[in-house]
Amino acid sequence: MSDVILSARGVTKIFRQGRIEVPALRGVDLEVRTGEFLALVGPSGSGKTTFLNLAGALDVPTGGELLVFGKRIADLSRAARAELRLRELGFVFQAYNLVPVLTALENVEFVLELQGVGGERRERARAVLDELGLGELADRRPAELSGGQQQRVAVARAVAARPRLVLADEPTANLDGENAEILMHLMRDLRDRHGMTFVFSTHDPRVVAHAVRVVTLVDGRVARDQEKPGEAPHEILPGVGKAEAAGHLGP
Amino acid sequence: MALVAGKYALRSVGRNVRRTALSVLGIAIGVALALFMESMNRGREGLFARAAAYSGSGHLRVVPRGWRLRRDPRLRLAGFEADLAAARDLPGVAVVAPRARAQVLLAMGTHVVPIEAVGVDPEAEQRAYRFVRNVVAGRWLRPDDEPGAAVVGQAVADRLEAELGDDLLATVVGEGGRIESGMLRIVGIVRTGSEEIDASICQVTLGELERLTGLRGAGEVTVLLSDHRSAPAARAALAARIAPGDEVLTFEDLAPEFKGHLEQDKATNRFVNGIILLIVVLGVASAQLAAVLERRREFAVLSALGMRARRMVRLVLLEALALGLAGGALGLALGLPVLWLFSTRGLDLSRLMGATWSFQGILIEPVIYGDLGPWIVPYVLAVALGATALASLYPAWFAARTDPAVALRVAQ
Ligand SMILES: Nc1ncnc2c1ncn2[C@@H]1O[C@H](COP(=O)(O)OP(=O)(O)OP(=O)(O)O)[C@@H](O)[C@H]1O
Ligand SMILES: [Mg+2]
Numbered sequence: 001m002s003d004v005i006l007s008a009r010g011v012t013k014i015f016r017q018g019r020i021e022v023p024a025l026r027g028v029d030l031e032v033r034t035g036e037f038l039a040l041v042g043p044s045g046s047g048k049t050t051f052l053n054l055a056g057a058l059d060v061p062t063g064g065e066l067l068v069f070g071k072r073i074a075d076l077s078r079a080a081r082a083e084l085r086l087r088e089l090g091f092v093f094q095a096y097n098l099v100p101v102l103t104a105l106e107n108v109e110f111v112l113e114l115q116g117v118g119g120e121r122r123e124r125a126r127a128v129l130d131e132l133g134l135g136e137l138a139d140r141r142p143a144e145l146s147g148g149q150q151q152r153v154a155v156a157r158a159v160a161a162r163p164r165l166v167l168a169d170e171p172t173a174n175l176d177g178e179n180a181e182i183l184m185h186l187m188r189d190l191r192d193r194h195g196m197t198f199v200f201s202t203h204d205p206r207v208v209a210h211a212v213r214v215v216t217l218v219d220g221r222v223a224r225d226q227e228k229p230g231e232a233p234h235e236i237l238p239g240v241g242k243a244e245a246a247g248h249l250g251p
Numbered sequence: 252m253a254l255v256a257g258k259y260a261l262r263s264v265g266r267n268v269r270r271t272a273l274s275v276l277g278i279a280i281g282v283a284l285a286l287f288m289e290s291m292n293r294g295r296e297g298l299f300a301r302a303a304a305y306s307g308s309g310h311l312r313v314v315p316r317g318w319r320l321r322r323d324p325r326l327r328l329a330g331f332e333a334d335l336a337a338a339r340d341l342p343g344v345a346v347v348a349p350r351a352r353a354q355v356l357l358a359m360g361t362h363v364v365p366i367e368a369v370g371v372d373p374e375a376e377q378r379a380y381r382f383v384r385n386v387v388a389g390r391w392l393r394p395d396d397e398p399g400a401a402v403v404g405q406a407v408a409d410r411l412e413a414e415l416g417d418d419l420l421a422t423v424v425g426e427g428g429r430i431e432s433g434m435l436r437i438v439g440i441v442r443t444g445s446e447e448i449d450a451s452i453c454q455v456t457l458g459e460l461e462r463l464t465g466l467r468g469a470g471e472v473t474v475l476l477s478d479h480r481s482a483p484a485a486r487a488a489l490a491a492r493i494a495p496g497d498e499v500l501t502f503e504d505l506a507p508e509f510k511g512h513l514e515q516d517k518a519t520n521r522f523v524n525g526i527i528l529l530i531v532v533l534g535v536a537s538a539q540l541a542a543v544l545e546r547r548r549e550f551a552v553l554s555a556l557g558m559r560a561r562r563m564v565r566l567v568l569l570e571a572l573a574l575g576l577a578g579g580a581l582g583l584a585l586g587l588p589v590l591w592l593f594s595t596r597g598l599d600l601s602r603l604m605g606a607t608w609s610f611q612g613i614l615i616e617p618v619i620y621g622d623l624g625p626w627i628v629p630y631v632l633a634v635a636l637g638a639t640a641l642a643s644l645y646p647a648w649f650a651a652r653t654d655p656a657v658a659l660r661v662a663q
Contacts, residue, residue, distance in 0.1 A: 049660070058555055059656035079559065086557025093659065097552040101262035102255065110255040114558050121254075157556075 005165055005197060006032035006055055010064035012220075013050050024050040026220035027064065032199060034164070037191050039211030040201040046217040048201035049169050055199065056089055056167045057081040069164070086114060090158030092168035092200075096150040098142040104153045105129060105138040108160045115161050128160045129153070132186060148179030152186060159190055166190075168200035172207050184210040256562075260569035264577075267542065271574065274538045278578025278635055281531030283586035285634050286627060288524045290590050291598065292517045293622030299513050300479035303502040307380030309348070309473035310482045312500045313338060313493055319500060324352035324367060324470060325424070330494020331468035337492035338474050341485055346475040348372060348379035351460045351468070355453065356422040357403075357435070359411045366407060368421070368453040370460025370469070379475055382443040383454060389415045389439035396456050402439040404452030413437055426465040433463050528638055535574070535642035543567065543646040550653040560651035567650050571643035572636060579635030583627070593621035 013025040025047045032038060032055075040048045053059040054066055057073055058081075066073045069088050076084065085091075098107050109125040117124065129135050134152055142150050151171060158166050166187070172180035188210055190196050200207075208214055216224040264271055303310050313334045315326040328334055331349070338347045351370040356363060373392035377384055383391070383402070392402055401419070413419065418436050425431040435455065443449055461467055476485055482501055490499045503510045543550070550563060597618040 053656045053659075056555065058659070082554065082557050082559050084557075085555060086559075089557070091552075091555050093552065093555075097548065099259065099549060099552075101266060102259060106255050106258065110259065111556055113255050114556065114562065 004031050004033055005069055006030070006199075007067045008051075008055075008064065009066075011051075011054065011061045011066045012063040013047070013054060013059070014062045024220055025054075025061070028217070028220070028222055030215060030222055030225075032165075032197065034197055035191065035195045036197050036199070037188060037210070037212040038197075038199045039208050039214045040199060040217060041203070041208060041214060042217035042223070044203075047220040048217055050220075051217065052167050052169050052199065052201060055165075056091060057084045086161070088164050090161065090163035090166040090196075092151070092154050092158050092166065092171045094170040094173045096142070096147070096154045096174070098150055098154055098157070100142050103139050103141050104134065104145065104156075107142075107153060108157050111157055111161050117161075125160060128156050132156050146179075148175055148182060151175060151179070151183055155183065155186055155190075159194075159196060163196070165197045165199065168198065170201050170203070172202060172204055177206065180204060180207055256566055256569065260566055261573050263542075263546075264570050264573045267545075270538050270542065271577075274535050274574055275577045275581055277531050277534045278575065278639060279581035279585055281528055281638060282579055282582025282631055282635050283589070284527050285524050286582065286586040286631060287589055287593070287621070288520050289630060290593065290621035290623060290627075291619055292520050293626075294594070294598075294619045295513055295517060297622065298619050299502075299510065302509070303475075303479065303506075305381035307348075307376075307383075307473070308502055308505050309379060310476045310479055310502055311338075311474040311486055311489060312505060313472040313474070313489065313497050314500055315470070316496055316498050318470070319498075319504065324354055325464075325466060327351070327466055327468045327470055328472070328494070329496030331472075333492075333494040334472045334497055335469075337489060338472050340492070341474065341489055343476050343478060343481050343485060344474060345477045346375055346378045346473075348375040348473045348475075349457065349469040349471070350376075350473060351457055351464075351466070351470045353423050353460055353464045353466075355463075357407070357411060357453065358420045358422070359413050359417060362411045362413075364407055364410050366451060366453045368401075368423075368455060368460060368463075370457040371454050372457060376454065379473055382448070383441050383452065385441050385443060386439045387442045389437065391439055392454060392456055394456070396438070396459070397436075398462070399434050399436045399459065400438045400455065401435040401459075402441060402452070402454045403437055404449035405440055405442040406446055406450035407453060408437065408440050410450070415440060421463060423463050425463070429465075431463060431465060435459075528634070532638050532642045535571075535639055536645060539567070539571065539574075539643050539646040540649065542570075543650045546650075547653060548659070550650045551655040551657075551659050554653055554655040555659065563651040563653075564647040567643055567647035568640060571639040571647075575636040575639035578639065579631045582635060583631050586627075586631075590621055590623050590627070593619075594623040595620075597621075 008028045008030045011025055011028040012023065015022040015024055028051060040051065042048055054061050054073060055068060057068060057076065060074050068084065071084060073081070099110065102110060105125055108128055109121055112121045112124055126135070126138060129138050132152060132155065134156060137145060137149055137153065145153065172183055175183060184207055187198050191198050202208060213225070213227045215222055313328065315328050318326045335347065335349055338344065349372055353368050354365070355368040356365050371392070373394055373396070377391060386402070387405065392400060408414065411419065415437055418434050420432060421435045422430060422432040441452060457469060474489070476482060486499050486501055493499065553563065597620040599618050
């Protein structure tokens with residue numbers, strides 16, 4: 001019952017720099033289903049960031065058809081795209097990008113506040129940190145955290161509002177091998193227990209090893225699309241029900 | 252979005268301490284200056300009220316209908332007694348001074364001075380016209396004074412080369428245009444401090460003026476109120492009670508140029524004030540814009556997380572609110588001692604203008620006392636918050652417009 005949450009058909013994106021046109025995507029065809037753990041790989045400049053920005057409704061495609069949760073991104077207003085990001089999407093950035101003046105807990109709480117969560121906001125934020133094993137760091141500001149810790153808090157922030165799709169652009173690029181491992185386990189765990197869908201870009205083969213599906217972009221097109229045998233989304237999904245009952249998150 | 256957004260805004264203000272301190276100082280100085288200007292403007296209102304009170308013009312004046320246009324001193328009230336009684340019954344009345352006026356030619360020896368003689372109630376007059384109290388020779392009029400007793404200004408005496416006790420020949424145009432004359436004796440000489448005014452003072456009792464002109468009654472009933480702010484209400488109440496054929500004028504009606512002059516002064520002050528505040532607003536705006544630009548990536552992240560434009564505007568305005576409150580508080584702290592000084596000691600313009608200042612026949616003390624009252628708190632809040640909110644509108648709009656895709660691409 002893995003339904004399609006993202007569907008790209010012939011998606012193009014052309015950037016204009018004055019007179020020069022830079023084609024970043026030249027026709028991407030891709031479908032992403034609920035519960036996938038998808039790595040986007042490819043050489044530098046192949047269009048990974050561009051595609052993630054489109055998938056995350058941060059930007060609109062130049063051509064083709066891109067549907068995210070059944071909505072045509074090209075047709076959405078700025079406000080509607082913001083609303084979609086707020087309700088359905090989570091982001092993890094390469095540079096962590098936590099709000100520097102807020103503590104780890106407040107960073108997570110702020111997203112819930114934006115969602116309009118009322119009284120139990122603080123408790124929910126704390127529960128998310130606890131679940132990810134970050135309870136001890138709750139009252140520290142980003143400057144008082146290591147890069148690995150910051151990125152884990154960033155993941156907590158991304159998933160706190162129970163998004164159905166989490167997008168991460170090179171989430172481990174600034175981390176050492178050990179912290180990259182920890183982060184991948186964290187994300188994989190969230191996906192296994194809550195059925196959240198993750199799409200992330202990376203250059204790191206060790207990170208790719210964690211992926212269930214690997215999509216390779218070359219020159220703005222999908223060059224390869226491999227699913228790891230035995231790890232198809234539908235085989236993992238039955239476990240979701242159990243985790244939902246026990247966990248704090250869950251769709 | 253109470254909690255975290257509030258902390259966020261407050262801590263953001265504290266991020267660049269030096270910039271924040273400079274912004275706060277700028278706002279504070281602007282606020283303090285605006286406060287001072289406003290205090291003095293309100294003080295000018297008081298100057299106006301005091302001028303009305305001391306110069307004999309009064310806050311209200313009952314005159315015969317038609318006097319306002321013709322200004323003929325021979326006109327007499329339609330119902331002097333009724334008007335006087337109505338004025339005395341008015342709540343909040345301090346002094347009621349009836350007067351009658353006449354164009355008089357004073358002569359002594361070969362010297363002649365044309366003047367407007369005023370018949371007064373000696374008791375009331377001294378309280379209504381503060382400057383005639385300055386008798387430098389002789390005495391003030393008595394209620395039942397000897398026939399012909401007159402008090403003249405120093406300049407009048409000088410021009411006639413007359414002294415205390417000298418007799419003057421007074422010639423007036425009386426009832427029906429007949430020329431009447433009588434003798435006056437100088438019993439007192441006053442000096443107001445203004446040549447112009449001293450040259451126009453010739454006061455006798457009401458009875459004496461009646462005798463000279465043959466015109467009965469009084470030409471005006473001047474009313475001084477304990478509080479000038481009650482003038483509009485008192486005017487309406489008085490107008491309802493006076494004799495038909497008479498009307499009530501206010502000080503504004505009597506001295507429109509004076510009022511106009513004051514208003515002009517105030518307008519100039521407001522204009523200067525506006526320019527100062529504009530400079531403050533521009534300064535704060537550029538600081539706020541710099542703060543927003545520095546955090547472009549942060550706003551892009553917030554946008555990516557789904558923060559709507561309206562909330563982002565609110566966040567920046569919240570930061571402005573914190574700046575404004577701090578600036579307002581400091582401005583109040585800076586301005587209060589100055590305000591207190593000028594409200595108790597006053598701004599003395601006499602060095603510029605001479606001891607007293609006459610403006611179109613109205614004598615005023617050239618001291619402006621700044622106004623200090625509970626109005627300063629809402630005023631400071633309004634100015635400080637208004638200025639910072641205004642200064643933050645563009646930066647807030649700029650922040651809300653951040654394109655998350657572009658900003659996130661920007662290298663660290
Ligand atoms: N805002 C932009 N304006 C102009 N060209 C752009 C813009 N963003 C991306 N590009 C171009 O589009 C192409 C794809 O860029 P993109 O950032 O998506 O690649 P990427 O696969 O993420 O690369 P990397 O692995 O280095 O992060 C590149 O040629 C890039 O120069
Ligand atoms: Mg990239």
